[in-house]
Amino acid sequence: AQSVTQLDSHVSVSEGTPVLLRCNYSSSYSPSLFWYVQHPNKGLQLLLKYTSAATLVKGINGFEAEFKKSETSFHLTKPSAHMSDAAEYFCVVSEGSGGYNKLIFGAGTRLAVHP
């Protein structure tokens, strides 16, 4: 069975400092992995996705994530946090590379950015 564990429920950083949001997954098959961001009372926006191509994935707004199969991790990073990055972030796994597969969401990490 597939699952996603986001290791931190809350992360707080200062503006201009690096961001690290941790995610570990469990999957029996080749997974597709996603990071989504959600601002309050809004839908989800795709930041980036991994679908068995390059292990270092670059996304929007300066975010990137590295797929490490040996560690079953897909941590999200950004070199320098901006105030507008404050939001809820979800790590998501989908088994298989085709079709309409179900998404399994992590519990989410709330990122706070302080001036």
Place this chain on the structure above:
Amino acid sequence: GAVVSQHPSWVICKSGTSVKIECRSLDFQATTMFWYRQFPKQSLMLMATSNEGSKATYEQGVEKDKFLINHASLTLSTLTVTSAHPEDSSFYICSARDPDSRGYTFGSGTRLTVV
């Protein structure tokens, strides 16, 4: 990228009444849509998978008669919460497979409050 339009963005209804939430795929056809529920400060939980022209597939524990899903066209899926009760108050979000990015695009969500 692909856009899913979800309406209404918020609704308040009286206990015992029914509420319909619409999700439309703009500029693309969505043969499958997903409906999620999100409680405050929690992750998204898949409720059902909506298939155009056929019956929806519900996740375990989701009442089919309470959450009616209709996917009558390739661009429209609806979720009707029947005989709503305060415990149905939640944030409901729909999603469809983005044909361009091979990710999933989400609606902006509907905040349902049952009083």
